[in-house]
Amino acid sequence: MQFIFFCLGACIGSYYLCVLDNFPRFFKHKHSCCPYCHQQLKPYHLIPIISFIFLKGRCSFCNKKISWRYPLFEAIWGIIFSICLNYFSFFVAVNILILLAISISDIIHGIIYDILLMLLLLLIICTKEIYLGPSLVILCIGIFLSIGNLIGFGDIKLLAIYGLIFDYQQLAWILFIASFLAILLTKKREIRFAPYLSIAIISILVI
Numbered sequence: 001m002q003f004i005f006f007c008l009g010a011c012i013g014s015y016y017l018c019v020l021d022n023f024p025r026f027f028k029h030k031h032s033c034c035p036y037c038h039q040q041l042k043p044y045h046l047i048p049i050i051s052f053i054f055l056k057g058r059c060s061f062c063n064k065k066i067s068w069r070y071p072l073f074e075a076i077w078g079i080i081f082s083i084c085l086n087y088f089s090f091f092v093a094v095n096i097l098i099l100l101a102i103s104i105s106d107i108i109h110g111i112i113y114d115i116l117l118m119l120l121l122l123l124i125i126c127t128k129e130i131y132l133g134p135s136l137v138i139l140c141i142g143i144f145l146s147i148g149n150l151i152g153f154g155d156i157k158l159l160a161i162y163g164l165i166f167d168y169q170q171l172a173w174i175l176f177i178a179s180f181l182a183i184l185l186t187k188k189r190e191i192r193f194a195p196y197l198s199i200a201i202i203s204i205l206v207i
């Protein structure tokens with residue numbers, strides 16, 4: 001079972017790194033391609049870690065070296081996912097994985113991909129009992145705050161999704177922990193808030 005979890009995590013990691021590296025081209029073509037020759041990869045090129053070993057770390061079209069980040073990233077995601085599933089429920093483990101992806105994209109590109117938020121929304125709607133109240137309050141206050149550029153709208157959407165399952169007290173804690181960490185750890189004026197929100201959300205989820 002542990003091996004299946006590892007493979008599942010590695011597949012998600014592989015797909016995600018591909019999206020990150022080819023952003024925003026990936027969303028136009030919606031397929032994985034070599035970052036050098038842009039040839040569409042065949043399904044057998046996409047098996048995490050194993051493809052890298054069989055291709056001897058080179059693209060089979062242009063023979064350019066494939067970054068070692070790919071197998072490393074895939075292995076790390078596989079390990080993170082299988083460890084998470086050992087300690088937490090499937091719901092929490094998938095939340096951690098998606099929040100990790102959201103944090104990385106916010107740090108690297110400064111945005112939160114809607115596809116990740118949609119995944120999160122789908123997971124929550126399908127597995128939990130939801131309440132619309134807190135979400136609507138967050139969206140109303142958030143629209144007001146994002147007009148004044150006080151907070152990014154991606155962060156608002158992320159928080160609004162968790163407003164479906166958390167109560168006002170838990171949401172206040174999330175905002176408090178995230179703001180505290182952001183003030184403590186960020187020296188720049190422009191704060192990438194999603195990583196701090198993610199840490200705060202995960203703490204509330206596992207407590």
Ligand SMILES: [Zn+2]
Binds near residue numbers: 037039059062
């Ligand atoms: Zn190539």
